[in-house]
Amino acid sequence: MTDTEAATAPRRSDATRHAILRAARERFAADGYDRATIRAIAKDARIDPSMVMRYYGSKEGLYAAALDVDLRLPDPAAFDPQDVGRVLVSHFLDLWESNEMLSAMLRVGATSEAGAERMQGVFRDQLLPLARHMCPDPEQAATRAALCSSQVLGLALTRYILRFRPVVALSREEIVEWLGPTVQRYLTAPYPTPYP
Amino acid sequence: MTDTEAATAPRRSDATRHAILRAARERFAADGYDRATIRAIAKDARIDPSMVMRYYGSKEGLYAAALDVDLRLPDPAAFDPQDVGRVLVSHFLDLWESNEMLSAMLRVGATSEAGAERMQGVFRDQLLPLARHMCPDPEQAATRAALCSSQVLGLALTRYILRFRPVVALSREEIVEWLGPTVQRYLTAPYPTPYP
DNA sequence: GGCGTTGGCCAACAACCGTTGACCAACAAC
DNA sequence: GTTGTTGGTCAACGGTTGTTGGCCAACGCC
Incomplete structure (x- = not known):
């Protein structure tokens, strides 16, 4: 010293x-x-x-x-923009299962005000830049990033916290197959619901 | 007496x-x-x-x-099966904003084991029957219902518990427009991702 | 050797929690 | 008028929590 x-x-x-x-x-x-x-x-x-x-x-x-969390999101240049949904879902699955930090952050976020604010910060600071790179209208980036987190966190909540049986039973590949297109749409679809 | x-x-x-x-x-x-x-x-x-x-x-x-929760889900006969996504999202928004029971259930579910189990029960008993009526292969009903709840609960988590700013800012109609198709796909799409 | 710093344990404090049981006022029945 | 029931308060118990401060052993430096 x-x-x-x-x-x-x-x-x-x-x-x-x-x-x-x-x-x-x-x-x-x-x-x-x-x-x-x-x-x-x-x-x-x-x-x-x-x-x-x-x-x-x-x-x-x-x-x-x-709970000094780094999501270590992949570089947008490293994958096909058309795959961003699957890439992200897959990445978050890795993150959640390799590390207890995210479960901790989610549980504490649901428990305390300070935890919720920290969680806001993490997702805003780290997911938003990626959303800006991916979505058509940068003005919508915040909304689209938040929609993604709603689905990703919803999965984590039902799978790792509430342990809904069918969600726990899903394999990694099934989850990517189901949620990937959702996240993809939230990030890149030209406008709300331009498909049937 | x-x-x-x-x-x-x-x-x-x-x-x-x-x-x-x-x-x-x-x-x-x-x-x-x-x-x-x-x-x-x-x-x-x-x-x-x-x-x-x-x-x-x-x-x-x-x-x-x-927390004796009744989701009061609408009768499947009362709406066009092609609208189930929007109908459900809209219904859950009503539910969440008219009543504090669901927020309570979610917060307690994230907090205690008993709360999580009760929440499993509510969604299993009440959402599953509707899923059975809507989805192509009844064997997948549990999975599809659980996927729906992952998105719906993810929305509730980010909007009412964590209060992510962009999610709170969304209007009712925007939420229905964004999440409706997601829930629709989880319930009725013929198989995982049969679209681009 | 002497001595300050570092890493650690121990015992206690004040606050708060869920829970309990004694006590009391009002009222109805007889 | 007595008596039993109902709806309610009050004070306390035992346990747990975050937090504090005093004490002690080991080590590095001179």
Whole structure:
């Protein structure tokens, strides 16, 4: 620490910090904001609850640190614009199943005001630029991006949170086949409902 | 009560019971299961918290009584099968905006296991029969009904819970125009994606 | 060796939760 | 007028939560 904000030599406590974050994501994803207690998170990370406070200040602070989400959306130049629907749905499925962060974010978003606002930010900042590149009229980009998120989040909600049986039973390919065209239409269809 | 389970003459306490239920629905819708405390609900209903326990046994019991949801889905014979998408989306919009029960159910469903199971039941029991009437292959009815709910609940989530700005800004007609065809396809399209 | 910093545990606090049971006013029945 | 029922309040219990502060062991530096 003698250095003035230099390359931050790795501290011994970094492992603990990381363990706390990992446990916090798991608990937030499984239990939501209220039921995910600091005590339970600390027990998972095998440290004392007071350590969580010391490293992250408060429960709110821990939540903010744990759910720093990057959707890692693909580059619009990397695929055929006519495939954007399938590509996106497939990507979100990957995201949701490889990482507990999104489930955590969704559960907390449905639980607390702060969580909802953070979620707004994530989808606005990351999905909107892609929508701007894909849709015919840039003025509609926000609306179209939001429509996409309504379907994608609806899938996540029914599949990972509410666990509707038929949605859980769907295979990855079936989901892409069903939702891909929907997302495609929301992003690229010339105007509301120009098909039968 | 002297009568053996007869027409139940209206008691004086019925008003209180009803006030409790109304307050409970509001609180569950606004705060979710955990944050909707019995004390707060009782204060809204202007009675003592212990009355809630007396009338509904426990918080779980209150929740079960407050969220006895009837989707009142329209009769399949009452509209053109080609319009089922728009009819359903429009109906769900009505439902969501006329009543706080659905918001409450969604928030609690995202919060607690019991809430999620109740929600499964509601959509399975009430949406599935309609799907059976509408879709080509009855074997797929469950899947198609679940896909519909994924889109409808995704809309409700982003509009009423997370309050994504562009979704909130959409007018009723725009929503019907955008989501109607999606729901229509999920219910009646002959097979996954038989269009470009 | 002495000593400050770091990483950690322990015990407690104040607040709030669901829940309980004792108590009370009003009213109807007899 | 007594008595039983109904609708309601009040005060408390036991448990859990986020949060705080004091104490302790290990290590690096001089």
